[in-house]
Amino acid sequence: MRVPIHWAVLCLAVAALVLPSPAGAFPEKPITCIAPANPGGGWDLTCRSAERVLREEKLVSQPIAVENMPGGSGAVGIAHVVTKRKGDGHLFVAASPALTFTMALKRTPYGYKDITPLAAVAADFGAVVVRKDAPWKTLKELMDAVKANPTAVAFAGGSAPGGQDHVKAAKVVKAAGADPTKMKYVPYQGGGEALASLLGGHTQAFPGDISEIAGQLEGGQIRVLAVLADKRLPGTLKEIPTAKEQGFDATYVVWRGYYAAGGIPKAQADWWVATLAKMVKSPTWQKIAGDNKWFDLWMGGEDFARFLEKDLETSGVLLKELGFLK
Template sequence: MKKIALKMLITACGLIAATSIHAQSSWQPTSTVEFIVPAGAGAALDTAARQLQNLLAKENIVKNFVITNRPGGNLAVGLNVLDQHPGDGNYLMTLTTSIINNHILGSLNRSYEDYTPIALLFREYVGVVVRADSPIKNGADLIRIMKENPNKLHIGVATSVGNHIHVGIASPLQKAGVAIENLSVIPFKSSGISITQLLGGHIDVVAATTPNLINALKNDKLRIIAIGSPERMGGALSNIPTWKEQGVDVSTSSVQGVMGPKNMTPSQIEFWAKALQKINDSKEWQTFLEQNQWKPFFYGPKETRALLDQEYASIKSVLSKLGLAK
């Protein structure tokens, strides 16, 4: 009898926790929620979105949460959906640093200021990879060579010149005194392709984000020489030195979060911010981030807006030096 009573109590507590977000907000989704991912199925952005979907359902926060993949147009294809639903809290989209880069590059005529930033969820760091037989053993070797001749080495990035990965390798080189406007940077459709080109000897260096670095570690023909995290990563990347450890005081990362259309109401923003905070605090989400070597990093709406302003200024400075800012 006591076991039955205890089970009923646990169930009741679970229901209370699951419905608390709805009770605290005067708004809640009134129909199916569409979450737009500006990348194809299976991409890193898509992987994170689908974990959000799973946990929102598991926590009984949102059951009808549909993900639609809308890659292309330098985010414009996905943003077009938000543009069609101003003030509608049933539409959300991945917030990525690319919206800043693309606006500064002039390839996107909209910025984060035209939408409603809701939360930041994690940071993704950029590392540098060479072949194991390369004379480049560490960050100092790379800097020395690049100072002597900035375009001597061919650098592979995914998926476009001027994106967060390009900035992720240009920033520490600029800080170290390399003339980054003269770099030879080659874009590829994915980091997988750029690493294949590196293995084949067609390029000399690859800049890639943490999930791709984990894959690179599995290949004994590759060497990771630096990562842009402020301190060493854990797990599989714990032996990789940071740029700071190698004398270059810089951190290179991109952020990922959630945003909605313009003109969202305070109660809509409050609902989603609390929902995402709850997901962020869950053990399942933290484990998921750890598996992908993504750094937990939760900011609410106001903090998110302030950080995006800072990121915009920082990224514009690098892209201007590269001669890419419009």
């Protein structure tokens, strides 16, 4: 018996609906990007930027949700990933040197070998920031105040003591000839909270990142006393002096990247690296990077993993030099 063509087409359509996905199809379900801090800081921005680009550029077929998971400068986030999401390729986590310091300080039992490093996608730079109405007009004036009375200037930071923001401030204080272990540091759960503390007058300085303070700088709410780069940054930041040119040999580069859970299939890890590589080349990412004062940086897969192991080693040395690690 001849089957009418329209009926045959219908049967094929129904069959297609019930057939399993092609072998290796990924991702198969919604994705989560974990920002291991409260909204408003660098990790939050790193996650939300990826979510927007991957969605708008249609690089991912599944929806992406951003989940804030503050605590311990990344320790809570990595513990969640290692203990509850092992082998799950449907999440990625924002990372930066702050996580490296958390590992070096032994504030987490987990290391980079317990997760899957994916890629570093941008470079940011540290900066020393005060309120627009602060009495200090230069970095020297601020450091003179710190040397005269180490507790007179409270530095707000978005990481735990000994973490990334603390280290940025400590490098400048040490370069000024003062003891970084005696400076007053007030930790918050992310750069957004630390910046809010500064703007609210609860603290006097913020050793943040350029990307974290870009909006407040353009809005005239803050004064950037120094950028922690080897040379002045281009564009709208070119008028900001470096710490080095003011006589303080202190620099700090912030890599921004992502990691996935440990134990995920190699094919999924490769998919993530390839997808993130496409992301950073997209017009949408380039626009976001420009708006956030991020600079081009790419390290993917094994290159990034090797870099992280070296970064962990050098971070331990730095923490010992600053007196934060015995």
